[in-house]
Amino acid sequence: MVSQGKLLEVQDLQKNYGKKNNITKALNGVSFDILPGEFLGIMGPSGSGKTTLLNCIATIIKPTSGRVLLNGNNISAFDSKNLAEYRGSRIGYLFQDFELLDNLTGQENILLPLSIHGVNFAKARAKLDELAGLLEITNILHKFPSQMSGGQKQRVAAARSLISDPDIVLADEPTGALDTRSARTLMNKLEAINRSSGRTILMVSHDPNAASFCSRILFIQDGVIFHELRRTHDESQEKFYERILQVLAQLGGGSANVL
């Protein structure tokens, strides 16, 4: 299999839920590649298969058929050791509802993935300081989630998804629970992290504002990818946002009706 230059390859992914008479085809033959350093968005209506797709890539669920390759390696063929390494340090996951542990401070939440994988403390500390600076959460690291705003919680969760230096961050509606201003702050940070460190991000979102930070967007409906938009090199975020709205409008009378 030739995979040169590709970080992630999704090949003809299918996922059926349910049994014989009551099957939902959540993914119906999804294929795409992600190059290192891309900030790829996936947009689609509720129920179109976005979370199913991310969860297949994260090995949270098993696809019915098809393959996912990371750096040319088929992840479904991983043995338990490779799989633990993949889940623990090759991918980072950012959830819509943060999924922070209530009884741990921000700092403890962020370092949790590393403590599980036994990483050197000084190295972890340096990484924590770097990410906290980038995400502007240095002064809330000692707080518990109940003492943080939604935007702060999500930036702590973003730091946790990045602490193990993953090859790719998988983000499922990361702005879904945030107000407009906090959403914009988070997206600015994710874009800066993508640009400055070349961190690859795959983000699912309903929100054209959030998606306009991406470098490329795939549109999915009924488990099938039906359109792609690429942000050109010199295209402003505002221009890209307009083009996203055009695609959504063509889909059926504006984004409010579709997504």
Ligand SMILES: Nc1ncnc2c1ncn2[C@@H]1O[C@H](COP(=O)(O)OP(=O)(O)OP(=O)(O)O)[C@@H](O)[C@H]1O
């Ligand atoms: N565990 C499950 N069992 C049965 N059907 C499921 C299950 N999970 C998802 N589905 C169905 O699969 C389809 C895709 O669901 P999925 O959660 O991937 O959609 P989504 O695009 O993430 O939607 P949303 O934007 O609302 O989060 C839907 O029709 C959903 O009802």
Ligand SMILES: [Mg+2]
């Ligand atoms: Mg979803």
